Amino acid sequence: MTATPSRLATPPALAGAPRENSQLRRRRRRSKHRPVWEEDPTVAGQTAKAVTLAVIVLVVLFPLYTIVLTSVSTQQTITEAGGLVVVPGEVTLAAYQQILAGGIVTRAALVSIGVTAVGTVLSTTISVMCAYGLSRPHSFGHRPILFVLLVTMFFGAGIIPSYLVVSNLGLINSYWSLILPTAVSAFNVLILRNFFMGIDQGILDAARIDGASEWRILGAIVLPMSKAVTAVVALFYGVGYWNAFFNAMLYINDNTRWPLQLVLRSYVLQGQTLPGSGTGQVDVATGAVTGLPVKMAVMVLAVLPVLAVYPFVQRHFTKGVIFGAIKG
Template sequence: MTEASTSPGAAAPRRRWRSKHRPVWEEAPGPAGFTVKVVVLAAICLAVLFPLYSIVLTSVSSQDDITRAGGLVTVPGNLTLAAYHQILSGGIVTRAALVSIGITAVGTVISTLVSLLAAYGLSRPGSFGHRPLLFTLLLTMFFTAGMIPTYLLVSALGLINSYWALILPTAVSAFNVLILRAFFMGIDPAITDAARIDGAGDWRVLFRIVAPMSKAAIAVVALFYGVGYWNAFFNAMLYINDNAKWPLQLVLQSYVLQGVTLPGSGTGQVDVATGAVTGLPVKMAVMVLAIIPILLVYPLVQRHFTKGVIFGAIKG
């Protein structure tokens, strides 16, 4: 081994490409790495957006274009809104959309408020029954009663065929409560102690200090609950017998996936000679209507998503 290879300055040229203060994975990629990232991200975006594009385009395509394409349309042709007019002109689809909106709005408010109260209580180390309640909450994340006991409980409470059966059984998520609890525990105790010295009680501390400082976490939890209520159909399948009370997702699951023609939905096959649309564009239109609310709400909450979840998880 030569003296040059053992000298401190001999290895310096081999480390010039990266900073001494950052690990290698935080360095800016070279031209080849940048190209690979662009190609991979473009492929992922294409894989996500192309099916959505095809669904939307099929929902606004004429019957001739659908017949010519042999199914889903990928090239625009004669565009028409007949499918949307058909499903929004009344019937079970329109009613189901209103039911889903109502359940999502009411359920999200109730679930977020209950989770907020539970998380604040569990974040106070000296609160009554702190450890047993926290252990019980954690236990529900791994063990559940099962479908039959839950159905018997809902039936005993008289909630069968009631909208409350779509809200109360899933009103609280232990995971969401833990996210809020972790976020609350990250707030400097000196802030709440100062408020208590000034005479503020628990309610004022929660809604005037803790909640405004935790808008990011609350927005993320509200998004989780909202998406859950909007996409849920299994509870409606179990507890709702009247199809007039079905949410949109159950209509979507029954009509699109199972091919059931719903009474009063206006989604049956009709003669092409009349100019009316057939089942496929109507199915795609129902899918688009089920996707649009989430696409509209998510960008409003997205900026809080990373901060709310990651910060809460780290501080826990």
């Protein structure tokens, strides 16, 4: 008598289907770049990460949101809000028209742009050449120079000796006083040096055999291979020059030569009234704005360039700084 298979029996091919489906779902959740030794992500873990990141983003963006919104709000909206505006109301660009009408804020913005552009190019060029020379094991005097650079990272001369040097060089009230005292950062030079030392020596030796000079090797081989770290170092210098105010406070006595950050410090933080800034109190009935939105507009103007440039260089940070810091 032949046994009849039960209709309720589960076929062998389907017995392991739930298990295979769960494994497939875990593989889909696993990132292509996740190391094999890491555990599979869980729904709870991913949700917690998403909530944490969302909270951090809100904490970072909320102050910027209130500053921007206040800078474009009318005086009536600010009065109703009792200060910084959180809920949007009537919008006006009067604050930006005031600070960009040719007063001291406009001049300060142009000064900051010029100092940042010239300083970034000069500092990056000097740092690249210095780092390339120090990365060659048999270059002349590379050990004493490297030792001096390392010493400057831990010991500084102080404010008075620095002021005396700048004064004796005739740089008081000169734009060069905002660039030359901080033209080279030992930290950035070391990052570039370590990155250059990680370049295959055989490539450089082959170029020398073909008759290439050191300048040609640096410009045609080393720099194209070092775009990431060079971009990061240039960003460091640019942000440093743009945000600097202390050197201007020490060396610049003429407020027409002040950079934007010093104007921001003097007007927004200390509450001073700057001549030519166009920030006097105006009657609400005229439709103009008073000091608070103008202060917020100056802050937006000071932050905006960095926010605009940073996303284009951010992708180079991991590849440039971390590799340059540990390689070699």
